[in-house]
Amino acid sequence: MTTWDDATPGLLRLPSGRLVRGRGLHRSNSRHGPPREAPDHGVYLLGRTPPPMAWETRWLRCRDFWTPDPDETRAALTEALQRSGESRVEVACGGGRGRTGLALACLAVLDGVPAGEAVAFVRAGYHPGAVETPWQKGFVRRFGA
Template sequence: MELPDGVKVRGRGLGRPWPEGPAPDFGLYLGGAKLRRKHDHKLDWDHEWIRWPDFLLPADRAEARRQIVALHARAAAGEAVEVACYGGVGRTGTVISCLATLSGLSADEAVAWARANHHERSVEMPWQRRWVGWFARQA
């Protein structure tokens, strides 16, 4: 998908079938130890993990912000990047919303944009929505 600033990123679910297109140059993955054990060996490109339990927030919010900002920078530099959690909806949609704030949207606009362009249930939990607001205010 193309973010409002023209930067491209693929959002997906690790538990879903492989999407069309080539493998990414870099991936940012969201989940705990169990998800990492199940999928890390399949990711043969450069990648990082954010410890982020399902339906919750990242364990280290400041480090998560740093990694999301770095993901945006990689994509802006022309790397093919992706972000994924297990289902590709809540956590992935939250990161896509954060990326949209880096594209210049307000937190509320970014959540609406992610719901319109990624998945209608992006940012599933109220605290994830508040975290997008926190993320946007850190700039």
């Protein structure tokens, strides 16, 4: 069993105690800089196929400032939440805020945070600018329905 070190930048502690790392793939845009530890599993929200990684990945097609397919998102994040109990899971987009925040907020909903509180939860625990657009916020609210 491998889990994140508590000092790992970009961690969000979910209500269950599980840790998930959020980050930006473009180092110059990332608040947390390059990763020190590799994940075991990653969910990537990008407008095009991400480069090959040395770990298991799920790709959700999602252009910058937009939202991914709800059904694919639920499947990918349900798997990520299950894996986060015993392995290092990360979610990422280009800059590490909008789409990453959306995915982290949806993970929080799956872990028991009410949908109407999930964006604030992620902003308090991960990044104050997480979930950037009104339609991303709406996606999180609908995700909990």
